[in-house]
Amino acid sequence: MRGPLDSNGTRRRSSGRGRLVRRLVASAPERVADGVWIVRGGFPLKTMNVYLLEEDGGGVCLFDAGSADMAGALSFAGRGLGGISRIVLGHAHADHRGAAPALGVPVFCHPADRPDAEGDGGDHYFDFSELSFPFNHTLRMLLARWDGGPVKITGTLEEGDEVAAGFTVVHLPGHAPGLIGLYRERDGVALTTDCFYTFDVQSSRKGEARVPHAAFTLDTEGARASIRKLAGLGPSAAWPGHADPLTSDVAARLERAAAGG
Ligand SMILES: [Zn+2]
Numbered sequence: 635m636r637g638p639l640d641s642n643g644t645r646r647r648s649s650g651r652g653r654l655v656r657r658l659v660a661s662a663p664e665r666v667a668d669g670v671w672i673v674r675g676g677f678p679l680k681t682m683n684v685y686l687l688e689e690d691g692g693g694v695c696l697f698d699a700g701s702a703d704m705a706g707a708l709s710f711a712g713r714g715l716g717g718i719s720r721i722v723l724g725h726a727h728a729d730h731r732g733a734a735p736a737l738g739v740p741v742f743c744h745p746a747d748r749p750d751a752e753g754d755g756g757d758h759y760f761d762f763s764e765l766s767f768p769f770n771h772t773l774r775m776l777l778a779r780w781d782g783g784p785v786k787i788t789g790t791l792e793e794g795d796e797v798a799a800g801f802t803v804v805h806l807p808g809h810a811p812g813l814i815g816l817y818r819e820r821d822g823v824a825l826t827t828d829c830f831y832t833f834d835v836q837s838s839r840k841g842e843a844r845v846p847h848a849a850f851t852l853d854t855e856g857a858r859a860s861i862r863k864l865a866g867l868g869p870s871a872a873w874p875g876h877a878d879p880l881t882s883d884v885a886a887r888l889e890r891a892a893a894g895g
């Protein structure tokens with residue numbers, strides 16, 4: 635890959651050390667659908683997924699901003715794709731807004747998550763007593779490390795609003811009040827942030843789709859209803875904010891997740 639342009643417009647080679655540091659905290663961008671790239675990152679297991687969507691006018695729109703330590707890798711990946719135009723937050727949690735303040739571009743979210751994006755990242759409804767020892771301690775510590783702090787929200791997006799690369803907003807409240815997914819009718823691709831999990835938040839072990847963990851979820855019954863709403867769209871693939879996507883039998887697996895523990 636060619637190095638980014640510096641402020642004088644000359645192309646600068648990425649240093650070996652810079653490249654190594656970026657690879658330790660995040661993967662190189664990988665194309666997962668038409669006009670959609672993923673960067674996987676975050677300390678310690680690269681379980682955060684950030685999506686880069688091609689804008690009509692050039693550059694990319696980020697969907698979610700991962701953890702604070704991904705800022706350098708996201709900035710580098712964005713420059714390689716024409717520059718980051720804006721960020722759309724799937725929801726306000728620390729591990730999704732993390733890199734947003736450092737990237738210095740306009741940030742958008744659903745109005746119901748705006749206070750938390752500009753505030754404590756949803757921490758006021760997290761319940762660490764739902765986690766077993768020692769994860770109640772380690773996850774509290776990791777969340778603080780992942781967070782980049784409050785984000786100034788430029789504007790808000792609601793159900794049906796068009797974003798980039800043919801995606802529109804779907805409101806999927808429950809895990810967070812203003813959680814939004816992005817859905818593209820023409821190929822059925824959904825980007826779903828924390829609407830559902832495909833991993834165990836304590837062990838980080840990957841697995842089948844499930845309701846997001848109660849410790850970080852405002853309204854579990856609302857989250858079940860939103861997973862059913864997503865299933866009802868009949869997606870061909872659902873790419874979450876952590877771990878692995880669902881790429882086969884998607885609606886049935888989402889229905890099972892909504893009904894499960
Ligand atoms: Zn979350």
Ligand SMILES: [Zn+2]
Nearest residue numbers: 727729828875
């Ligand atoms: Zn998350």
